[in-house]
Amino acid sequence: MTQLRTVATPDGRCLEASHVLEADPDAAWDLLVDTHRWPEWSPIVTDVEASHRRIEDGTTGRVRVRPGVWVPFTITSCDPVERRWAWNVARLPAAAHRVDALESNRCRIAFELRPLETANAPVCLRSLERIDDRLSRETDADWSDDASSEESDESNESSTTDE
Template sequence: MGPSVSREIASPPEVAWRLLTHVDDWPRWGPTVAGGTVPGGVIGPGATGTVRTAVGVSLPFTITEFEDGRSWAWSVAGVPATKHRVTPTKGGCVVSFEVPWWAPGYLVVCALALVRIERLAAAS
């Protein structure tokens, strides 16, 4: 992968993990995501589904890495995309996003997503 951005969140890691893995929550925190579908509504190892972009284009995705409760990565339309990680801390957790080396500009979008995740986790 490549560069990353992270944010410490004063909420239990399970809350952040739920936000990251339930596709119905993706549009609530992902600035570039308008929706998603996956069987059962929750991603897992090797899961496949579709993600709908903010401009209305639906693209297939595959979960390429998955460590339950800790991290997952995916490819979208066959292209390696973001890796999502939750690291427990004494006061809550750190949520981080890692992007491919060729997409450092996407870190700005990821930083905004982290602010939204923090707000949503605090409200849970």
Template sequence: MWAPYGARAAIEQTPDGRRIVVRRDVDAPADTVWDVLTDTEQWHAWGPSVSDVECDDQYIDAGTTGRVRVADAAWFPFEVTSCESYRWTWTVARLNATGHRVEPGPSGTVVAFEIPPLAAGYVPVCARACARIGELVEERERQTE
């Protein structure tokens, strides 16, 4: 399945059922990618539809709640429903939303988003998010060298 921004997309079985998984290779350690993915202060930097986040926790965990502002317009409540083993899921406005994960490997790291098949139109947004995460973590890695 086609995806922009150097990402790949395919329908796969996930813990939450069949999803379109959008993934991209990232030249950074898995822990660095996970740090960016779970840091609520970074969500607006990599999430194309996220304008702002209000949350008491900088780093999410299962049960974390807050509000996310979408497209500089409406605020929606969110709750992180699971967060373990380099994978987290959430509900937004009490609806199941995208899953997020990091896949460490011997030759690099992959960042991935899991999208319900009925939300296939969201593939380019997630592909752009993968690219932005790659840019953020690669810049972070350059600064630590």
């Protein structure tokens, strides 16, 4: 379920674009904090150079955005326990990113847009779709790997029993 709503955040009132997905919250968090993976889910980021691959407070770098312009960024806060990070892009506050754990191995990913950023809501909604798609494919691949591993184990067991 995808939602747009106004919420109170640590940075004040924001427009929140969020999506609930069938994914492990830790896997979702890992996807969001790995700068090498940002182009996989952001429809506008095509490349990233960063001081740390996994962001933390104070990580700096630059993102290449369509149509090829490099823009500097600084991570202003990153809380792995709360699974929330915020940043400035081109020295301006930009959307904060958050992962909320839900029941049954589900999570909510949210982008918190400040009033001047609300025009970016369509980009955030597209990002949420891409994140859902990416995590779904990874989960499907994990299930497939588990199934083939179990089949291989069963095959090995039957060949050792036959001897």
